[in-house]
Amino acid sequence: MRLVVGFIGLGTMGAPMARNLARAGFKLRVSTRTAEKARAFAEELRGRGADVEACEEPAAAARGAEVVVSCLPDAPQVEEVHLGASGTARGAAAGTVVVDCSTIAPESASAIATRLERDGIGFLDAPVSGGQKGAIEGGLTFFVGGSAAALEKARPVLAVMGKRITHLGPSGAGQLGKAVNQIIVAVNLAAVSEGLAFAQKAGLPMDSLHEALTAGAANSWALEVLGKKMMQRDFKPAFAIKHQQKDLAIVLRSAREKGVPLPAAALVHQLLSALEAQGRGEDGTQALLTLYEKMAEPRA
């Protein structure tokens, strides 16, 4: 018998993730903020033979589902979708496992887990890395917090969307793991921006230099992927500045609670904040390079 999966949130990440689930043969019940969008999505996939039903509300999408996946912008939406008046908790049977793939504060995740568990609903915080590309290719990494039992139940679903599922501890631990990821991602971005800003001013041949740098101790995903885009002046978002900033704000609050000073991550948060002020919040994070250029550009 095929597993029934509820899926809430068909955005940049959610839509391709749900598509992979549909292709893998799960019976899907989808819901998203705009009901019309859910209907179009369901129709499209049914046209390709998948078993997908559009639901008006999260509660409906959770009805009869063994696993419910959500992929949403921030904590208020996650709370509304699962605990609100027409939230999944109203539709889900005891024993259901909710997997939230949004990046939110660890304590928000724990609080939601506690409230769902009162109704016998399991909750995993399972934020992802890998970006839209990873979502499309089913190559995401899941940072998972929650009970091992809940994870075992949800694993077949996650395994279709990602190739690495890392269980990091109880509720909130997934978000903490993602926080570590975001700290490193943010500071690596500054590393590449400072390096390439210097290289440009020094008049070095960028292509040869990039090749030499990626061969050694300076290499990083940020250098390979974002560095390349910087060199091509391609500032379209793979990961938008405003999303990085939302995540860094969460991380910096968490770090203060945990008692970890993060001067480099805080610096990057401030620099990206200048880009938001410039109206570039929708640009990809690699636009950080332009701030270094702007700071030092000769006066008109």
Place this chain on the structure above:
Amino acid sequence: MRLVVGFIGLGTMGAPMARNLARAGFKLRVSTRTAEKARAFAEELRGRGADVEACEEPAAAARGAEVVVSCLPDAPQVEEVHLGASGTARGAAAGTVVVDCSTIAPESASAIATRLERDGIGFLDAPVSGGQKGAIEGGLTFFVGGSAAALEKARPVLAVMGKRITHLGPSGAGQLGKAVNQIIVAVNLAAVSEGLAFAQKAGLPMDSLHEALTAGAANSWALEVLGKKMMQRDFKPAFAIKHQQKDLAIVLRSAREKGVPLPAAALVHQLLSALEAQGRGEDGTQALLTLYEKMAEPRA
């Protein structure tokens, strides 16, 4: 006919580099600060059938050499070795190419090039990345500045010591390229230190986390190699803090001249400076993690 190569500086990097040249069959003339050390080195390699002669002074090592390689701590030594009273310029014939693999200021490299060129001696600034491991395995990356003709003459020698030889422009350009490398390396180090300091305080399982992080956008050489060492509390130097600091001091001076603000690299320079003050200048750069731990450790 075998190429004769002069080699000056048999330190952590120089010794394995010279060893690779000897093994490859070049005729080597070596010199280093402590004459005894050069003699022992020559004897050891002759014992394995190599053709190596120890020389008292750089001038002697340069005599008859087509290519002279140097690998030294900083600019004053490079100047002394090549331009001093018993420097290579006193022994080298016109047409010789000097390849300096030290990391020094770009303008120092250019100044030395200019003075050697007056005597018809070619000069390449060719600082390396890849560390002692790369030096031993012949896997270094060379960032090369100088004339294309000089590089062609030296290429067979470099090709034995490294697997990537990147020509970045005229004299000084190699040092500028290495500066870019060091900026990125330094800031990536902070990225990993902040991320793992947070992870520890959050009580996350470090091995699983490291595996998840390296699979995605947070990955870097620093995370893979230095992050692993941090987790193992292995602070032995692959690249010592004091060397990173020497390089960053050069980089920050260069950046100011070029007109590039480097707030993140400057921050790392300050943090590492605290470790030097602690007496940890000889530790590997991965010891930066301990500063984050120290800053936040509960008061006794």
Place this chain on the structure above:
Amino acid sequence: MRLVVGFIGLGTMGAPMARNLARAGFKLRVSTRTAEKARAFAEELRGRGADVEACEEPAAAARGAEVVVSCLPDAPQVEEVHLGASGTARGAAAGTVVVDCSTIAPESASAIATRLERDGIGFLDAPVSGGQKGAIEGGLTFFVGGSAAALEKARPVLAVMGKRITHLGPSGAGQLGKAVNQIIVAVNLAAVSEGLAFAQKAGLPMDSLHEALTAGAANSWALEVLGKKMMQRDFKPAFAIKHQQKDLAIVLRSAREKGVPLPAAALVHQLLSALEAQGRGEDGTQALLTLYEKMAEPRA
């Protein structure tokens, strides 16, 4: 006829402020979290001839009052005290002016103002600077946001507690002004800490140096007052690290919304966060000096 003033919050700042109002002859109705504390306070002042009544709840303290002053830790308390089930809005007559001297987010202040104005109650956000000393001596500075009419009504009350009342604009503007104050205060603190940490390591005679520094362009309130305490190793709180941190968290959120990068203030927030992690949140902010010492202290 004497003005009736409701006063909520008899903490470190509130108690001396209320004492000054009682001395000035206002008829006071006081309330604070612990009812017993309000009773003791009222009794003490009545013993000196003042007209003070203790009330169980904010609503009661506001009854019959022309002006209500509150002095509380953070936004949740301010909301509860004024808008809660037994908040001042339940006791205050239309035409009353509420003056909140707490430091909270500008948007929280505006939101509270809007809700009180629905009931015809005026609201001024009027955070103060000057510390406990200023509160005791009636020497506070008030940063005021709200209507000019409300300020005119409250002015006789404020004039007793402070010697400078600066009207900066509509609701929220007082908090914005205080934010500017806190940015400068925080970064000046780092200035003094870095300077004196250097001076100590350089072995300079601290008293003569302090005198020379305060005579010129390096001078600041922070140098005069906090610098002196640092030299005396007096880390008792005039302004506690945890309060500075609460304020900086508000400021940094505001700055991101307004579009102002604050790298120096963000750095100080991170450094103070290390002291919180050390368990020194209750120390005075001048303890920042010890972090610089700790970072660089020789390894045991």
Place this chain on the structure above:
Amino acid sequence: MRLVVGFIGLGTMGAPMARNLARAGFKLRVSTRTAEKARAFAEELRGRGADVEACEEPAAAARGAEVVVSCLPDAPQVEEVHLGASGTARGAAAGTVVVDCSTIAPESASAIATRLERDGIGFLDAPVSGGQKGAIEGGLTFFVGGSAAALEKARPVLAVMGKRITHLGPSGAGQLGKAVNQIIVAVNLAAVSEGLAFAQKAGLPMDSLHEALTAGAANSWALEVLGKKMMQRDFKPAFAIKHQQKDLAIVLRSAREKGVPLPAAALVHQLLSALEAQGRGEDGTQALLTLYEKMAEPRA
């Protein structure tokens, strides 16, 4: 009998300092890089009845002088003026005291002292604070390093130029004290820039705000003087960015040697470096405000 004073360096600071000495009745022997400038200076003052002689070279200016004062851009000039082929050491008699008011590295000062003392010439490093205004008004602060005996000999001369003479220890100690001054001055500047950048974006009335801020814990010389200039968009140099940067470069090198991390001062050095890159090195340091504005200005 009137003291004979040699004076080398008639720049922005030196000229008004020398003028005060002439007015006080010392017999002056002046020399500066451009001989013509020294002659014009001497003529001008003789016209007012002062006893001033222009000399072609420092050696000549030192001849017969009991005290020699120098006021120069940086260490190379100080070395040349005192130790060069026509330096003061060639003209000064044993027992002369040289007072150098330039801001240079502490170890440069110590080295010069050692070499002069071989010839029986005393040396004080006596960098000043107070700016051109202090130089004109005779209100400078001297940070003095060197022997107490030398200081006693020079004191009558210094007392005419400044109103505070602080002896901080042996040779180099004056420079170390000045370094502390420059650390604090630089970071206070960032404090004011961040605060006022925020205030502008928040739309606060700047004059009232400035008044409120200077009344309390945010006050500093930087806020009073530089903050005022920022508000008036007056970026003319009292203290030029390029001079602040020269001093900060010295300070940061010293701090690394002493083992003091200075993350905030290093940040300011990087930000000012962007202004140098913009071609604003001759502007006053208060132009730092414009960098914050530039970073966040909406994209065209």
